[in-house]
Amino acid sequence: MRSRSADDEQGQRRDRERPTAPEPLPHPVVDNHCHLDIADGDWLDTAEAIARAAAVGVRRIVQIGCDLPGAAWAVDAARTHPALVAGVALHPNEAPRLAAEGRLDEALAEIERLAQTHDKVRAIGETGMDFFRTGPEGRDAQAESFARHIDLAKRLDKTLVIHDRDAHDAVLDVLEAEGAPERWVMHCFSGDPGFARACLDRGAHLSFAGTVTFKNAQPLRDALAITPLDRVLVETDAPFLTPTPYRGRPNASYLVPLTVRAMAETRGDDLATLCEAIDANTERAFGGAW
Numbered sequence: 137m138r139s140r141s142a143d144d145e146q147g148q149r150r151d152r153e154r155p156t157a158p159e160p161l162p163h164p165v166v167d168n169h170c171h172l173d174i175a176d177g178d179w180l181d182t183a184e185a186i187a188r189a190a191a192v193g194v195r196r197i198v199q200i201g202c203d204l205p206g207a208a209w210a211v212d213a214a215r216t217h218p219a220l221v222a223g224v225a226l227h228p229n230e231a232p233r234l235a236a237e238g239r240l241d242e243a244l245a246e247i248e249r250l251a252q253t254h255d256k257v258r259a260i261g262e263t264g265m266d267f268f269r270t271g272p273e274g275r276d277a278q279a280e281s282f283a284r285h286i287d288l289a290k291r292l293d294k295t296l297v298i299h300d301r302d303a304h305d306a307v308l309d310v311l312e313a314e315g316a317p318e319r320w321v322m323h324c325f326s327g328d329p330g331f332a333r334a335c336l337d338r339g340a341h342l343s344f345a346g347t348v349t350f351k352n353a354q355p356l357r358d359a360l361a362i363t364p365l366d367r368v369l370v371e372t373d374a375p376f377l378t379p380t381p382y383r384g385r386p387n388a389s390y391l392v393p394l395t396v397r398a399m400a401e402t403r404g405d406d407l408a409t410l411c412e413a414i415d416a417n418t419e420r421a422f423g424g425a426w
Contacts, residue, residue: 154180155382158393161193163411165396166418167389168198168343169262169297169323169371172220173209180388185374186219189389193411195219197389198371198422200262200297202227204243207250214256221426223259223297224250228266231281232274240277244284251292258422260289261297262323265310268301279310286314295422296320304331311338321421324373325359332359336367341421343369346379346387349398357402365405365413369421370396 167189172182180188189197199214200223201207207224214222224247226234234240251257263285265278289296296317300307304327322335325342332342342363347353360368370392372378378387379394396414400407419425 153385155378155385155391157188157192157390158397160191161393161396161411162408163415164193164195165370165392165411165414166196166198167194167372167374167392168321168369168418168422169200169223169345170197170374170389171202171206171376172197172199172213172374173201173206174375180386182213182217185388185390186217189392190219192390192393194389194392196221196418196426198223198259198418200259201225201250202262203230204246207247211250211253211257215254218426221256221258221422222254223261223295224257225259225261225263225285225297226281227262228264228278228282228299229269232270232277235274235277235280240281244281244288247285248288248292251288251294256426257294258426259295259297259321260285260292261295261321262299263297264299264323265303265306266299266301267303267306275306279306282307282310283314286311286317289317289320290315293318293423297323299323300326304334308334308338316340319421319423321369324371324377326356327359328355329359329362332363336363341367341369341417343371344395344399345371345373346377346383346391346395348402349380349395350383351380360399360402361404365403365410366417368399368403368410368414369418370399370414 201210
């Protein structure tokens with residue numbers, strides 16, 4: 137009999153196996169939220185990730201930086217790879233740590249500098265509120281950081297990309313207080329139809345990830361079903377949130393077709409029509425083609 141540790145090691149190896157590429161999509165789409173820097177040099181390097189995605193119809197990617205090193209990496213990657221544009225910000229779980237160290241102002245100033253270094257920096261994000269990993273003691277710092285990112289997006293005419301985990305009402309409260317920018321995206325939308333309508337009424341694009349394929353995600357699929365065709369986006373949040381049937385393995389942009397096909401089935405859309413809409417919506421949401 138194998139020891140438990142041997143089984144665990146085999147499971148980890150199995151979970152790291154690269155899933156087979158799905159059938160290509162009938163029209164290109166954009167992965168509007170990816171973290172290539174987290175996977176780079178691990179299970180799939182950046183150039184290969186981009187090439188594998190393009191081969192299945194995911195020809196463009198928005199690379200998101202969540203801290204100062206990640207934001208700098210995103211800008212450099214967007215400069216280097218024509219398929220990429222960048223988003224830069226401090227993740228909401230970074231804000232309390234930086235505030236406690238007395239470095240939040242300095243870090244936000246650096247995000248502003250990075251946002252202005254190249255026209256391929258299209259987004260300020262991901263920013264927002266996260267009540268899953270940060271307790272009440274850190275929420276004031278999150279709200280301050282979120283508000284200042286909103287201001288930055290408006291001043292620089294960049295798209296705002298919002299992270300919301302267990303914080304729906306707080307996100308809307310800050311947006312109401314500050315005023316939403318012209319273009320904003322709810323990254324990895326995680327709410328029900330009521331929250332979807334609240335975001336849509338305020339001008340949001342809703343971005344759906346591999347979570348929409350999970351068995352326990354019916355409220356999310358219900359939200360997807362009521363989202364207008366011209367507001368729907370798709371993302372990976374790679375290397376996280378891998379769609380079924382590969383949940384538990386690292387994610388990558390080349391697996392987007394699995395999510396898009398599930399979205400089309402949920403909505404009752406023709407697949408090509410949905411792909412065309414996602415492609416056009418993403419250009420509009422992120423300030424044009426690249």
